Amino acid sequence: MFSHTCSNTEIVCALGCAQLLVGVDADSDYPPEAVAGLPKTGRDLDLDIAAVQALHPDLVLTSLTVPGHEKVVKALRAAGLQVLVCDPRSLDDVYADIRAIAAALGVPARGAALVAEMDAAMPAVAEAGVRPTVLVEWWPKPVIAVAKHSWVNDLIQRAGGHNPWGEVDAKSLPLEASRAREARPDVVVMSWCGVKEANYRADVVRRRDGWQDVPAVAHGRIHAISEAYLGRPGPRLVEGYRRLRAAIAMAG
Known part of the structure; x- marks a missing residue:
């Protein structure tokens, strides 16, 4: 599996699946111990598609969070690579992407557990008068x-x-x-x-x-x-x- 974006790399590692990564984009820097030795094939919009192909990933995790990523996604698909695309616009979307990645990696229970852990760690502050802007x-x-x-x-x-x-x-x-x-x-x-x-x-x-x-x-x-x-x-x-x-x- 290859991860094109930092967030996807961090999700994979948080799911305990860092060993499945064959490479990452140049901006993926966390967790350092997991990504330090991995091949890095270019930044978000300057991804070297041929270099990704050479790693023979069975799946490429990418996203539309950066303007222009649509062209990269199109190029990855044109190269015959299997692609999972994330495009979160809300916190619920982030949770859905974590579940989708976990399912693709064969660890759906870990995805559900990570979402529950994150949600519990970010409780909503009760309404109390005028909120700070x-x-x-x-x-x-x-x-x-x-x-x-x-x-x-x-x-x-x-x-x-x-x-x-x-x-x-x-x-x-x-x-x-x-x-x-x-x-x-x-x-x-x-x-x-x-x-x-x-x-x-x-x-x-x-x-x-x-x-x-x-x-x-x-x-x-x-x-x-x-x-x-x-x-x-x-x-x-x-x-x-x-x-x-x-x-x-x-x-x-």
């Missing part, structure tokens, strides 16, 4: 905010927050900083795609024109949560939820 941004300029069709929208709700763009019919939403400011977020979470958490800079948020009186800026509630914990629809969403809940609790 939360901006989770995938990119700082333009601000790319989480919208309705994202598992992170569900995590914000579970963790006790309110996503002001949670009813926008999209996975994410590019916004001018002035428009994002109008929501007056109580909490800003930097989860910038393709950037290491150590390189997230709260100053980038603080320096935006007119943001000095935005509650998140005024009260120092700008948080860094690695994309590995929010942007990968797999087992480590639990850690993303925990960090989100802690950040939202500070604004409650």
Whole structure:
């Protein structure tokens, strides 16, 4: 089996099936002890299909979570490879994908157990008055905010927050900083795609024109949560939820 995306790699390993992997994409970096010695055949949109074929996988796990992945999926199928495609848009979709992968690997009971474990670790915070408004941004300029069709929208709700763009019919939403400011977020979470958490800079948020009186800026509630914990629809969403809940609790 070959895994094309980080989240699928992490799901396979969490299911106790790391030994079935014959290769992964270049961005799959967790768990390190499981992926360190595996062949890596290119990044998401630059996957070397011939190199994948040479590994003779009986199944390729891929996804549509990155814009442009449709072409990669088409190329994998054209190469005669058996493909399982994940396209989660909600937390329930993530759970369904875990079950589907577990079934494909012949360990459906492990899939059910992993879903139950994750769900229990991410309880919904009870409604209690006005919820803090939360901006989770995938990119700082333009601000790319989480919208309705994202598992992170569900995590914000579970963790006790309110996503002001949670009813926008999209996975994410590019916004001018002035428009994002109008929501007056109580909490800003930097989860910038393709950037290491150590390189997230709260100053980038603080320096935006007119943001000095935005509650998140005024009260120092700008948080860094690695994309590995929010942007990968797999087992480590639990850690993303925990960090989100802690950040939202500070604004409650």
